[in-house]
Amino acid sequence: MLHQIIGQAKKHPSLIPLLVFIGAGGTGAGLYLLRLALFNPDVSWDGKNHPDPWNKLGPDDQYKFYSMNVDHSKLKNEGPDF
Amino acid sequence: MAHPVQLGLQDATSPVMEELITFHDQALMAMFLISFLILYALSSTLTTKLTNTNITDAQEMETIWTILPAVILILIALPSLRILYMTDEINNPSFTIKSIGHQWYWTYEYTDYGGLIFNSYMLPPLFLNPGDLRLLEVDNRVVLPIEAPVRMMITSQDVLHSWTIPTLGLKTDAVPGRLNQTVFTATRPGVYYGQCSEICGANHSFMPIVAELIPLKIFEMGPVFTL
Numbered sequence: 001m002l003h004q005i006i007g008q009a010k011k012h013p014s015l016i017p018l019l020v021f022i023g024a025g026g027t028g029a030g031l032y033l034l035r036l037a038l039f040n041p042d043v044s045w046d047g048k049n050h051p052d053p054w055n056k057l058g059p060d061d062q063y064k065f066y067s068m069n070v071d072h073s074k075l076k077n078e079g080p081d082f
Numbered sequence: 083m084a085h086p087v088q089l090g091l092q093d094a095t096s097p098v099m100e101e102l103i104t105f106h107d108q109a110l111m112a113m114f115l116i117s118f119l120i121l122y123a124l125s126s127t128l129t130t131k132l133t134n135t136n137i138t139d140a141q142e143m144e145t146i147w148t149i150l151p152a153v154i155l156i157l158i159a160l161p162s163l164r165i166l167y168m169t170d171e172i173n174n175p176s177f178t179i180k181s182i183g184h185q186w187y188w189t190y191e192y193t194d195y196g197g198l199i200f201n202s203y204m205l206p207p208l209f210l211n212p213g214d215l216r217l218l219e220v221d222n223r224v225v226l227p228i229e230a231p232v233r234m235m236i237t238s239q240d241v242l243h244s245w246t247i248p249t250l251g252l253k254t255d256a257v258p259g260r261l262n263q264t265v266f267t268a269t270r271p272g273v274y275y276g277q278c279s280e281i282c283g284a285n286h287s288f289m290p291i292v293a294e295l296i297p298l299k300i301f302e303m304g305p306v307f308t309l
Contacts, residue, residue, distance in 0.1 A: 013145075
C-alpha cells in the first residue's frame, strides 16, 4: 500500500502536499480520538473496578486539551473532601 | 437587541463576545477574499481570447491550490479552537443563578443568599408601554451585576428550550433532566434581550429573555427589585 502511494507520488508530484495534509489531519484526528478514549473522565472501560471516573478528578486536573487563561496547577479544592 | 434591518452581530457586552466578533470579522474577510478571487478567475476565463485545447496537466497549479487552501483553513481553525476552549473556562464565578425553561416562560432562582424565585413571562402586545419592544419585553427581568463572573445553571422542566443572549455571546440549551452551566462576565450595564432558541411548541417565539445588568454596588444592596 505504501509502495503504491510512493509510486503515485513520483508520477504526480503535485499530489505530495495532498498526502501530507490528509495524512497529518487523519493522524491528528486518530490521536485525539485515542486521547479521548484513554484520558477523558467521561469514559470508563472497566465498569467494575473503575466506575465513575468523573468523581475522581482533583481541582488541579486539566482534562481538556488546551487551557487558555486558567492555570490548572494553581487551583485549590474549595469544597469538602468526601 | 438588534436594530431594524441589522445584518451583523450585536455589539459585545462580554470579553468572550468581543473575541467572537473579531474572529467573525477575520473569517469573513478570508471568505470575501477567496470569493473575489474566484469571481475574478471565472470572469477572466470567460472573457479571454487565449485558448488551448491540448492542455493535459498542470502540476504547479495543482500544488498551489492544494497547499494554499490547507494553510488558509489552518489559519482559521487555530483561533476558532482557541476561542472554543476559552468559552468553556470556569473562572471562579461569584454568583450562581438558575434558569429553568417551561412552556412557555422562564423561571429564575436566586438562591445564593436567601431565596428569590420568580417567573418571567413575555408581555403581551396589549400590555406594552410606549417605547417597549414588541415580543421582547417581559414582566420580570433577570437582574444581574456587571464586572463579576456570573454562573447560570440552565435546565428545563418539560421540553427542550435554549437560553440565549446574543450580545453576551451566550446560547445554552435547557435540557429536561440535565443541568447545563454557562459563565459570563458583563462589561457594561444595560438591558439586553434574547429569545428562546430551541423549538418548544406553540409559543416558542414568545418566551424571550431579558437581562438587566446593573452596577455591582447596587446589586449588592439586595433584591430591591422584587415583584
